[in-house]
Amino acid sequence: MIATNEDVVSALRSVLSESQVTTNQTILEQHSSDESYHSSSLPDIVVFPTTTEEVRKTINIANQFNIPIVPFGRGTSLEGHVIPYDHGITMDFSNMNKIIEVRDKDFLVKVQPGVTRSQLNKELKKYGLFFSVDPGADATLGGMAATNASGTTSVKYGVMRDQVRDLEVVLADGTVIHTGNLAAKSSSGYHLNGLFVGSEGTLGCFTELTLKVYGIPEHIVAARASFQTVNDAVEAVVSILQAGIPIARVELVDEPSMKQVNLHSQTAYAEQPTLFLEFQGNEAGLQQDVEFMKELVAEHNCQHIEFETDTAARNQLWEARHNLAYAYVHGHPGKKLMVTDVCLPISELAGAVEHARTALNSFALTGGIVGHVGDGNFHVLLMIDMTDTAEIKKADDFNELIVMYALERGGTCTGEHGVGIGKQKYQEQEHGKALLVMEKIKQALDPDALFNPNKLVKNKK
Incomplete structure (x- = not known):
């Protein structure tokens, strides 16, 4: 029956x-x-x-x-x-949104998966702590672990996988396991944290996460630097990183996107390729870092640089950056946002961004380029008319073009958004025979394809 x-x-x-x-x-x-x-x-x-x-x-x-x-x-x-x-x-x-324990002396927090990033940081502020991963959206921590989220602060603090000390996971047969412990390091057993973080709900359900947190910096300086070209801006980032300046955030926003920022956020920023930057630390040390940074960006045709130390002004700057995707959506009613997401070695980044802009123009698509360029990750924000099959086809072809460019240069088809269904078709080219290992892991842990079937890897029943 x-x-x-x-x-x-x-x-x-x-x-x-x-x-x-x-x-x-x-x-x-x-x-x-x-x-x-x-x-x-x-x-x-x-x-x-x-x-x-x-x-x-x-x-x-x-x-x-x-x-x-x-x-x-x-x-x-x-x-x-x-x-x-x-x-x-x-x-x-x-409804699983409880902050179970703050171990402030261990710089750890234990949470249920439905806790959001902003909810956690509100609680941590009482202890002088914060959680570092900032993908822009106020996502749940369980979802962020499932996709190995990153975002604006990953250049300094790392991605979600770097913050997970332990996961409680319910497997397909109902077994409850822990993937780690509270220790700062371990040489014991397989690295299950690394396996489950980024598994996109295909191997088990997270029911508890133990995460690393950090002390709130003594002093924060944000900056907005405008350049003649996108290439100048990217090369400036490379110089900053090569110089060892401890930068906390560095975001690229191209000229069309700066126009959208001004329209949506009612700002009057220069409509040129722009870097949004942030430095964290003690005041004396930051002053030296900032002066050095100013010399470096000047060598790459920086047209204007403005600093913000006031909390409200800094928040406005980063709010404008975080709301950029919504700025595009609101600025193009009737169209749907499609976001590309590739990541390359830093040495290949400038060429990849230039290639993406050339391709964007040749396809005559509406969009802008932004990215967490400090770790080689950039996005093209495309506004697509989902009733226009020809435009959808152009968008798919454009996405494939920049993915292939990244893969051919040792990059990845997704730096932070994950595979889901959208990037599944690139998995064999990116991973080769390692994809067969992933499929075997899926089959071993979830033989009946119970969890999130046909995402990340294809079902092998």
Whole structure:
């Protein structure tokens, strides 16, 4: 006898409360897409667990009925990670949002996966601490670990994988494991933290994370530097990094994007290729770093540089950068945002950005180039008319062009957004036979393709 949706709902409500299990059409629609351009698909059921045990029981029921589970944080992903194309159960972790423990003397925090970045930093501020990974969106920490998120501060502090000390994970058979411990280092066993971070919900469900945190810097200086060309700006970044200046953030915004910044944020910044920079440390040391940086950028035709030490002015600067994607969306009503995401060795970055701009012009697409250029990661923000099949095809061809450029030069098809479904077609070229190893790991840990099927790697049942 084939089980019906009602049978699954009834089984779920036997282990969860009625309010934690829903087939409400509006809620299903809210869980049918992310912030990407990929087409939506409804789950059959949405559940809202509050404990590890409830997650485990839900997974056992999914096993019993052989239906897939897609973990869901806040839906801010950009490559279709949380879209349930195989339907089934979407597991929304928004109610697992407790900060379990702040171990301030160990510079560690233990949280549930539904805690957001801003929620955590609000709590940490009481201890003079902060969590470093800043992808722009106020994503959940579970989702950030699932995609190995990074963002503006990764040039100094590293990406999400560098912050994870331990994960509590529920596997496909209902087993609950820990992937690490509280120690700063270990030579014991396989590096499971590294395996599960970035697994995009395909190997298990995270129910608890232990993360590294940092002391709030004594002094912060932000700067906005304008250049004649994008190439000048990128070469200036290379010089800053080569000089060993401890920069905390360095973001590239090209000329079209600066125009969007001014329109959306009501600023009057110079509409030229621009670097947004931030330096952190003690006041005396920062003064020396800033003076050295000014000499270096002058050698690369810096036209103007302005510094901000006031908190409100710094926040305005970074808010303008973080809101750039939304600035494009609001500035092009009726179009959908498509964001490319490649990362290359620093030595190849200037050529890659120049290649992307040339290609963008030749395809006659609307968009701008931005990026976390301190670690070689850049994005092209494209505004696409999803009713125009020719424009969609041009956007896909453009995306493939810059991905291939990155792969041919030792880069990656995604520096931070992850694979999902959008970058799956590039996995074999990027990883070669190592992709077979990934598929075997998936099959070993999730033989029935229960978790987020056909994302990251193809199902091998």
